[in-house]
Amino acid sequence: MAKKPPVAATPPAAGPSTPSAGDREVFLTLSSALTGFSPIELQGTGNPEPLLDFLWTIIGADICSELLTVAASALAHSDESERDQAIRTTLWSSPKLGPIVQALVRLWYTGKWNPLPAQWQETYRWDHPDPNAGAITVSPQAYVESLVFAAIAAHPPGAKATGHGSWAFPPIVTAIPVTVTT
Numbered sequence: 001m002a003k004k005p006p007v008a009a010t011p012p013a014a015g016p017s018t019p020s021a022g023d024r025e026v027f028l029t030l031s032s033a034l035t036g037f038s039p040i041e042l043q044g045t046g047n048p049e050p051l052l053d054f055l056w057t058i059i060g061a062d063i064c065s066e067l068l069t070v071a072a073s074a075l076a077h078s079d080e081s082e083r084d085q086a087i088r089t090t091l092w093s094s095p096k097l098g099p100i101v102q103a104l105v106r107l108w109y110t111g112k113w114n115p116l117p118a119q120w121q122e123t124y125r126w127d128h129p130d131p132n133a134g135a136i137t138v139s140p141q142a143y144v145e146s147l148v149f150a151a152i153a154a155h156p157p158g159a160k161a162t163g164h165g166s167w168a169f170p171p172i173v174t175a176i177p178v179t180v181t182t
Contacts, residue, residue, distance in 0.1 A: 017061060019052050023068050027052045030071040033087060034101065035108050035147055042108075045145035051107060054138050058113065058130055059100060067097050096124055109151070111142035 019027070028048050032039045042048055056064045074086035091101045099120050107113055115121075115130040137143050144159040153171070155162055 019056055019064070019068075023065070024049065024052060026068045026072045026075070027055075029075050030068070030091075031104070031108060033075060033083070034105050037108075037147060037150070041150070045141075045147075047108075047142055047145055050139060051104075051142065054113065055100075055104065055107075058132075059116070060125060060128060063096075063100070063124060067091075067100055070094075070097060096120075107138065107142070109147045111139070111144075111146035112137050 028039050028042060031037075031042055031048065031051075035042070052064075059067075070090050071087075074090050075083060077083035077086050091097050094101075099116050103114055103116060112135045113132065114135045115132050116125070121129045144156050146156070149156050149160075153174070
């Protein structure tokens with residue numbers, strides 16, 4: 001007797017199969033707001049498109065589209081404090097979008113994707129769970145250009161060598177302005 005194939009659950013309606021130019025623009029602006037790096041600095045890494053494409057694949061077009069729609073609305077505020085507040089309340093604090101935004105910041109800074117929490121996957125991505133059991137480096141480019149190295153004025157080990165004899169000179173330390181609010 002032949003076995004019947006399992007009945008597949010009907011997945012939620014999917015968004016477009018690839019991000020649009022508008023999606024890419026919102027992603028870059030959101031990434032800038034989340035990381036503190038300017039859009040041109042992020043473009044200079046060569047990572048905006050590959051990271052969005054990766055995110056689109058891992059969390060799905062429908063959730064990615066929702067994330068970018070909510071982000072566009074939050075980013076539309078012309079006042080910086082209102083924009084930051086909108087990002088905190090509609091994205092960062094959202095049970096659905098917050099874990100993605102947090103993972104996105106980690107992705108930009110380290111070049112690694114950490115799977116979203118199991119509870120999140122069971123709730124929002126039950127139809128296509130993250131295939132990665134642990135953290136993965138998205139690409140060699142994502143590691144080499146990860147923002148942590150720019151943030152600490154260092155070079156990624158094994159890449160972007162400083163040159164022969166560079167160890168003989170002390171590092172260049174720049175003053176970081178500190179704003180104290182009371």
